[in-house]
Amino acid sequence: MAATIKDIAKYTGLSISTISKYLNGGNVLEANRKLIEEAIQTFDFKVNEMARGLRTNRTMTVGVLIPSLENIFFTSIVSNIESILLKEGYSTIVCDYKEDPQLEEKKLQFLFDKMVDGIVLMPLPDNDNLVKTVIARKTPLVLIDRLIHNVDCDVVLVDNLNASYNAVEQLIIRGHRRIGIIAGPQNIYTAQERLKGYIRVFEDYGLKIDPALIKHGDYQIESGHKLLLELMENEKPPTAVYVTNYEMTIGSIIAINENNIRIPDDLSFIGFDNQDLARIVKPALSIVVQPVQQIGETAAQVLLKRMSKDQRGFPLVTRLKTELLIRDSLKKVES
Template structure:
């Protein structure tokens, strides 16, 4: 037997009050104790719940935030989202999660979708360097916050890791252990995080007055395959590096597969520092050195900033947050004899 949902009208009739009074109650206004009881009983009996569609139509707010990420299969993003969702819920906001499968075209489609769903704000990881679709959100007065990547051509709140110093510190640990030929496996050349991580690599070389061999800087696709391939390329060089820094999780996975497959001895033949996934680090043998990004902190910061924007507080706009990463050096890194 299908139940037909009760409306505020039904509640009003049942309680013997006007619609306006019920509405006032629903929105936290003052009603007589006596009437409050009547209304609450009516709601309970009729199993009434507010029609959010109608409410949103009137108020122009949906109490919903859109979250848009490149991939749902990337635990770095999903654990940030999980945190965000949790915090927003505590403040009465709910979250619509979308992914654009690493496609710029889909990115725009999903963004349109979120706008059509009338979200009150958006948290996203932008794909390319293009900015027009984000600018459009700003024109529509929808607060946007970027995660993980900064964009040059638009003013926006951002929360990300301090990728430059993350790379600096990781490579530095190889340097102080006597490594002089250090390879870096970067992501796509145009992606912001790649550029930052390469900058860190270069800067630490300069600070230690070491020459840079351009052949030791390689760009991958942030995917497993490129980690695998580039590691093999490095090891096939006439003069291979003694240490390698891999700049994301998927490529780290690929690199380790290549090491296992080719029976390369780690850390004797090669020292490796990977990225992001602390569980992987423990599962690999010898235990893997990694850079860990503060996912929870990223989520918390992002949620807090967006909430303040939703409350109309633009005091600190635009707020640029570079959060510190953690560096764990384990058995996959070896000190070289001089």
């Protein structure tokens, strides 16, 4: 059905190997080049990637494995990775493991069985061994968003610690001392970092932290809602709150509005991740914006580099900066 190299050879009167050479960027007589291109046009010839892969042991396929496909932050990154890789002719197999370590392993195995040329992984914590076995298999691997300790591996991170530091610092500068934080699950790397930033800035300013103002949620809308209310029910409620992911920011906003908490008069507020929210909510929210596009692009580029056998600079740790959008949700208080 579909045209093969043979058809092109026949049409042009050249040999199969010459066509192959052309296809792979080799030199060919000008006249022949034109002829070949003409043939490719008329037959609408496409290289059969499977035949090629059989010879070369490359599939032109990369696997992307993320914790969940139901989280916009993750899928936006995937979207960007995919765009870049597609330009280079790679297809992207996207899998999620629904935050389940067993599934993470299974899906990773699946990707190996499919002989992907490279893998982008957003790993679970406590699964160092898994990552180690991947590395042992020599398949290029780029981690994103979450760091695994004691393992040499290319990784693209966000500087979550300083993201928090800067956000909370802005609150401190404005005189706030009782600052609540709605942090993420304790075993997740990004959540740990975001909390560390909060703690460090307090230390740097020589201020004391009230443990009652630190709340751990599960990164879902519902816990944002619940924890914000818990914070406000404190006998000495915070004058400012910093929420550390998108879903919990939505939850918090809903709680705030429901309870007629006035921003920024009753409470100064800094949220996370989504510019839309910042625009909509009145008064405009201040938020920490992650460089989603850059994360995806960087991960894709590092992976491409490794897949082309370029090992320079290994392991490459890219730490991207967040942006702090200051809007109208912050107020000065006397401290």
